[in-house]
Amino acid sequence: MDQETRRGATLIAPPLLYALALLAVPLGAVLVFSFWTQDYLTVDRTPTLANYVKAATDPIYRTILGRSLVISGAVTVLTVLLAFPVAYYVSFHVRPDRKSLWLFLITIPFWTSYLLRIFLWKVMLGYNGVINSALTGLGIIDEPLTFILYNANAVVLTLSHAFAPFAILPIFVALEKIDRSLLEASRDLGETGVTTFFRVTLPLALPGVIAAILIVFIPTVGDYVTPAQVGGSEGTMIANLIQAHFGGLNDAPMGATLSIVAMASVTVIALALVWATRKLGGAR
Amino acid sequence: MLRAYTIAFLIFLYAPILLLPVFAFNDGTVIAFPLDGFTTKWFEELWTNAELHAALVNSLLVACASSVLAVLLGIAAARANIRYKFPGKTAAMGLIMLPLVLPEIIVAVSLLVVAIRILGLDLSLWTVVAAHVLICTPFAVAILNASFQSLDASLEEAAIDLGFTRGETFRLITLPLIMPGIVAALLISFTISLDEFIIAFFLTGSDPTLPVYIWSLLRFPRLIPVVMALGTILMVVSISILILAEWNRRRGLRRAGVADKGGFL
Amino acid sequence: MTEPLIRLKGIHKYYGDYHALRGIDLDIRAGEFFSLLGPSGCGKTTLLRTIAGFEDVSKGTVVIGGQDMTALPPNKRPTNMVFQSYAIFPHLTVAQNVGFGLRKAKGTSEEKAKRVAEALQMVGLAGYGDRAAHALSGGQRQRVALARALVLRPKVLLLDEPLSALDKKMREQMQVELIRLQRQVGITFILVTHDQEEALVMSDRIAVMFEGDVAQIAEAETLYRRPVSRRVAEFIGTMNFLPATVGGDEVVVAGLGRMPVSSLQNTATTEGESVAGFRPETATLLFPGQEATDRIAEGTVTEVVYYGDMTYYDVRLTGAADPVRISMRNVFGRPVLEIGAQARLSWSPGAVTLFR
Numbered sequence: 001m002d003q004e005t006r007r008g009a010t011l012i013a014p015p016l017l018y019a020l021a022l023l024a025v026p027l028g029a030v031l032v033f034s035f036w037t038q039d040y041l042t043v044d045r046t047p048t049l050a051n052y053v054k055a056a057t058d059p060i061y062r063t064i065l066g067r068s069l070v071i072s073g074a075v076t077v078l079t080v081l082l083a084f085p086v087a088y089y090v091s092f093h094v095r096p097d098r099k100s101l102w103l104f105l106i107t108i109p110f111w112t113s114y115l116l117r118i119f120l121w122k123v124m125l126g127y128n129g130v131i132n133s134a135l136t137g138l139g140i141i142d143e144p145l146t147f148i149l150y151n152a153n154a155v156v157l158t159l160s161h162a163f164a165p166f167a168i169l170p171i172f173v174a175l176e177k178i179d180r181s182l183l184e185a186s187r188d189l190g191e192t193g194v195t196t197f198f199r200v201t202l203p204l205a206l207p208g209v210i211a212a213i214l215i216v217f218i219p220t221v222g223d224y225v226t227p228a229q230v231g232g233s234e235g236t237m238i239a240n241l242i243q244a245h246f247g248g249l250n251d252a253p254m255g256a257t258l259s260i261v262a263m264a265s266v267t268v269i270a271l272a273l274v275w276a277t278r279k280l281g282g283a284r
Numbered sequence: 285m286l287r288a289y290t291i292a293f294l295i296f297l298y299a300p301i302l303l304l305p306v307f308a309f310n311d312g313t314v315i316a317f318p319l320d321g322f323t324t325k326w327f328e329e330l331w332t333n334a335e336l337h338a339a340l341v342n343s344l345l346v347a348c349a350s351s352v353l354a355v356l357l358g359i360a361a362a363r364a365n366i367r368y369k370f371p372g373k374t375a376a377m378g379l380i381m382l383p384l385v386l387p388e389i390i391v392a393v394s395l396l397v398v399a400i401r402i403l404g405l406d407l408s409l410w411t412v413v414a415a416h417v418l419i420c421t422p423f424a425v426a427i428l429n430a431s432f433q434s435l436d437a438s439l440e441e442a443a444i445d446l447g448f449t450r451g452e453t454f455r456l457i458t459l460p461l462i463m464p465g466i467v468a469a470l471l472i473s474f475t476i477s478l479d480e481f482i483i484a485f486f487l488t489g490s491d492p493t494l495p496v497y498i499w500s501l502l503r504f505p506r507l508i509p510v511v512m513a514l515g516t517i518l519m520v521v522s523i524s525i526l527i528l529a530e531w532n533r534r535r536g537l538r539r540a541g542v543a544d545k546g547g548f549l
Numbered sequence: 550m551t552e553p554l555i556r557l558k559g560i561h562k563y564y565g566d567y568h569a570l571r572g573i574d575l576d577i578r579a580g581e582f583f584s585l586l587g588p589s590g591c592g593k594t595t596l597l598r599t600i601a602g603f604e605d606v607s608k609g610t611v612v613i614g615g616q617d618m619t620a621l622p623p624n625k626r627p628t629n630m631v632f633q634s635y636a637i638f639p640h641l642t643v644a645q646n647v648g649f650g651l652r653k654a655k656g657t658s659e660e661k662a663k664r665v666a667e668a669l670q671m672v673g674l675a676g677y678g679d680r681a682a683h684a685l686s687g688g689q690r691q692r693v694a695l696a697r698a699l700v701l702r703p704k705v706l707l708l709d710e711p712l713s714a715l716d717k718k719m720r721e722q723m724q725v726e727l728i729r730l731q732r733q734v735g736i737t738f739i740l741v742t743h744d745q746e747e748a749l750v751m752s753d754r755i756a757v758m759f760e761g762d763v764a765q766i767a768e769a770e771t772l773y774r775r776p777v778s779r780r781v782a783e784f785i786g787t788m789n790f791l792p793a794t795v796g797g798d799e800v801v802v803a804g805l806g807r808m809p810v811s812s813l814q815n816t817a818t819t820e821g822e823s824v825a826g827f828r829p830e831t832a833t834l835l836f837p838g839q840e841a842t843d844r845i846a847e848g849t850v851t852e853v854v855y856y857g858d859m860t861y862y863d864v865r866l867t868g869a870a871d872p873v874r875i876s877m878r879n880v881f882g883r884p885v886l887e888i889g890a891q892a893r894l895s896w897s898p899g900a901v902t903l904f905r
Contacts, residue, residue, distance in 0.1 A: 003605060004368055004369060004370070005369070005370040005371070007368055008364045008369065009364075009370050011360045011361075011364035011368065012361060012364040012370070012376050012377075013360075014356075014357055015357040015358070015360050015361040015380050015421060015425075016361075016376045016379065018357055018417070018418070018421070019380045019421075020379065022395065022414060022415070022417075022418045023379065023382060023383065023418055026394035026395050026397060026398040027390075029394065029401075029402055030390075030393060030394045030397050033397055033401070043401075082293065085286060086290050086293050088286065089286045089287060089289070090290070093286060093287065104526070104530060105294060106294070106297065107526070108523060108526060109297045109298055109300075111475060111479075111522040111523070111525075111526055112515070112518065112519045112522055113495070113515055113519075113522075114479050114481060114495075115481055115495050115502070116301075116304065116498070116511065116512075116515040116518070117300055119502055120301065120303050120304065123300075123303055123307070123316070124303070126316065127316075128314070128316030128317065129316060129317075130317065133316070133317035133318070137317075161296065161297070161300070164297060215385075218386075218387060219387050219388065221387055222387020222390060223387070224389055224481075224482045224485075225481060225482065229502070239387070239389040239482070242389055242393060243389070243486075246393065246396060246486070252397065252401065255393060256393065259389070259390055259393045259394070262387070262390070263386070263390055266387070270385075436634050436636060438633070438634050439636045439638060441603055441623070441630070441632065442630070442632055442636035442638070443638075443649070444622070444623045444624050445601060445603075445623050445624070445628075445629055445630045445698075446649050446650030446697070446698075447624045447650050447653045447701070448624055460640050461638075461639065461640060
C-alpha cells in the first residue's frame with residue numbers, strides 16, 4: 001500500500017466506520033428483524049416470510065403502500081412541473097448578480113420549522129381556514145369546502161409546497177450549466193425559440209430534472225408528518241403505518257418488514273427511472 | 285408572463301409562513317378567521333413555559349453536538365474524497381452519502397431497532413445526536429467537497445515545499461481557506477438537526493427536543509397560539525442564520541477573488 | 550570535474566501499471582540553468598516533482614549536494630518550487646506570502662522583513678508588500694512566487710511550466726527576467742517546459758524527454774544542430790526529411806543525389822534504407838543571376854507563405870516525393886518567387902544529418 005492510499009484510507013476511516021456502525025449495521029438489523037414475527041409480548045426469532053406474505057396480501061397494507069407511491073408520484077410530478085418555470089426564469093431571465101438573491105428568496109420559507117409549515121397548511125385548508133374564510137367572505141361559496149383537508153389532495157398540496165426548493169435547485173443548476181452559445185447556435189441554424197427550448201434546453205436540463213424527481217420522490221414516500229397532520233384517514237401513508245407498528249400496535253417485526261418493502265419499492269422505482277432516462281438519452 | 289408566474293409561485297411559497305406572525309399576535313385561541321385583535325400574551329406565555337425552555341435547551345445541545353461532529357466527519361470524508369485515490373472509495377462515499385437519499389423514517393426505524401432491541405440502550409438525547417450526525421454528515425460532505433475542490437492542491441504543496449509539515453500546512457493554509465465551507469456546513473447541519481422531527485420522535489427518551497415538544501402541543505389546541513409565537517421567533521432566527529450564511533459565502537467568494545455566480549447551497 | 554549538485558540515478562516511477570519514468574540518469578551542475586523539455590505526458594513534471602520530493606520514486610536515488618535525499622519529504626529538501634498555478638496563498642498579503650517560509654527560519658522579525666523587502670525588490674515588486682494576493686495580475690503572481698521561493702536561498706529552484714499561463718509578450722519579457730535573475734542569484738534553476746523555443750532561449754543545458762525517458766541532454770545549439778534522433782529533430786524546430794539509401798561508403802538522398810557518407814553528419818548509420826534531414830534555413834534558393842556557393846538541387850515551388858520579414862517556400866525536388874521547406878529572409882528589391890516557378894537550391898552536405 002503506497003503512501004497516498006494509506007493517507008486516504010486513514011482519513012475516510014472515521015466517517016466510514018460511523019456510517020457502517022450507525023447505518024449499514026442497523027439496516028441489516030432491520031432486514032433480519034423483518035423475517036421474525038411478533039408473538040404477543042415476545043419476538044419469535046424463527047426466520048419466516050410470514051410478514052412479507054401479510055404485506056403482500058392484506059388489503060390494508062397493500063392499499064396504504066400503493067397509496068404512498070401514488071401520492072409521492074403525484075407530488076413529484078406536480079412539484080417538478082411547478083418548479084421548472086421558476087428555475088428557468090431565475091436562470092435565463094434574472095440578471096447574474098441578482099440570481100443568488102432570488103434563490104435566497106426561494107429557500108427562505110423552507111428554513112422555517114417543518115412541523116409548523118405543515119400545521120399552517122391545516123390552518124390554510126381547514127373548515128374555518130384561510131381559503132374557506134376568503135371564499136365565503138367574497139361570496140363565491142356559501143358553505144366551506146371540505147374536500148381540501150383530511151384527504152390525499154391535502155397531502156399532495158402540502159408536500160409539493162414543502163419540497164418545492166428541492167426541485168427548483170437541481171433544475172436551476174442544470175440550466176445554469178447550459179452554454180448559452182448553444183442556444184444561439186440553434187437559433188442560427190434556423191430553430192425558433194420554442195423548438196430550441198424543446199430540442200436543446202430541455203434535453204440538456206434533463207439531468208437536473210431527474211435529480212429533482214429523485215430528490216422529491218424518495219423522501220416523500222416516507223413522510224410521516226404531513227399525512228398525520230393533513231391526511232386524515234384517507235391520506236394515511238406507509239410511514240404512519242410503520243410508526244404505528246413500532247408504537248401502539250407493538251409489532252416491530254411487521255414494522256421492519258414494511259420499512260424494507262417501502263425502501264425496496266422506492267429503490268426499484270428510482271433505479272427504473274434512472275435506467276429509463278439512460279436508455280432514452282443514449283450513452284451519455 | 286414567466287415573471288408573473290414566478291412571483292405567484294413565491295406567494296404560494298410564503299403564504300403559510302406569513303400566517304405565523306398573524307396568529308402569534310391574534311388575541312384568540314382558535315386558529316381561524318376572523319381575527320380577534322392584537323395581543324402579545326402568547327409571547328409572554330412562551331417566556332414562562334419551563335417545559336418549552338427545557339425542550340429548546342435540549343434541541344440546542346443536540347444541534348450543537350450533531351453539527352460539530354458531522355462537520356468533523358465531513359471534513360475527513362470530503363478531503364479523502366477529493367485529494368486521495370484508494371480502492372473502495374466510491375463504495376465508501378456511497379455509504380456515507382446514503383442518508384441523503386433514504387427516507388428519514390427508515391433511518392429512525394433502523395436505529396430504534398438497534399438501540400432498543402439489540403443493544404438495549406436507554407433512549408436519550410445522545411441517541412438523537414448519534415442519528416443526527418448520520419443525517420447531517422452527507423450535507424457537510426457535499427458542502428466541503430466543493431470547498432476542497434476549489435482549493436488548489438499546489439497551495440498545500442507550496443507550504444510543504446517552503447518547509448512546513450503536513451499538520452502545519454493544514455492549520456496555516458487549508459483550514460483558513462476552507463473556513464467559509466466549514467461555517468456553511470456547521471450552519472446547515474445545525475439547522476437540519478434543530479428542525480428534524482421524525483428521528484427525534486423515535487429516538488428521544490424522556491427529554492423531548494423542540495420539534496417533538498411542538499408536536500405534542502399541536503394536539504392541545506389551547507396551546508397552539510403559543511406555538512405560533514414560538515414559530516415566529518424560530519422563523520426570525522432561521523432567517524437571521526441564513527442571512528449570516530449568505531454573507532459568509534459572499535465573503536468567501538470575495539476573498540478567493542471569484543465573481544458571484546449565484547447559487548446558495 | 551567537481552561533483553554535480555543533483556545526481557539522479559536509475560529513477561523509475563510507476564503509477565499502477567503505468568511506467569511514468571523509465572530509468573532516468575541525470576547530473577545537474579551547481580549554478581546551471583537546466584531545462585526538462587518534452588511534450589505533455591513525457592514525465593518531465595513527474596521528474597521535477599521527484600526532485601522536489603512530492604513524488605516518491607519506485608526505484609532509484611535522488612542525491613542533492615552529495616546527500617541521498619530519496620526518502621526525505623519536500624519540507625526537508627534544499628529545493629523550492631515555483632508552481633504552474635503559482636500557488637499564491639489567497640488569504641495572505643504579498644509580503645506574508647513571500648515571508649511564509651521565513652516563519653520557520655531563525656532571525657528577528659526585522660531581519661525577516663528586510664529579506665522579504667529585498668526579495669520583492671529583486672523581482673521588481675518593491676512596495677507591493679501590503680497588496681492582497683488575490684488582487685495581483687498573472688505576471689505579478691509569478692514574481693511573488695519567485696520571490697517566495699528565492700527568499701529561502703535554496704540550493705535549487707524548481708520551475709514547473711512557470712510561463713505557460715502568461716500571454717506571449719509577458720512570456721518573452723519574463724524569459725529575459727528569469728535569465729537575469731538566475732545569473733544574479735547564482736542558484737541552480739531547473740525548468741520544466743513543453744515550449745522548445747523557451748528552453749532554447751533560457752537554458753544552459755536541456756534534457757529532451759519522451760515517454761518517461763531522456764532522449765538527449767545537450768546545450769541549446771548542439772541540440773538544434775546535432776539532434777541524436779529524428780524525433781528530437783522534429784520536436785525542436787523544423788526539419789526536412791528525405792529518404793536515403795546507404796550503400797558502402799556512399800549514400801543516395803532523394804532529390805539531393807549521391808555523396809560520401811562521411812560528408813554528412815550522421816548518427817550511427819547502418820547499411821540500407823535511412824532518412825536524411827536538414828533545417829529550412831541551411832539551404833538557399835538561388836534567384837536568377839545568383840551563383841551557387843555549394844551544391845545545387847533542382848525543383849519546383851509548390852507553396853509560398855509570406856511572413857513579412859521571411860518567406861517560406863515549399864519546393865518539390867526532382868526525384869523526391871514530398872516537398873521540402875526552405876526559409877528565406879526577404880531582401881528589399883528582390884521579388885518573391887511564385888508557385889510553379891522553377892527553383893535552384895543551394896545546399897551543403899555538412900548541414901545534412903543522416904538518421905538511423
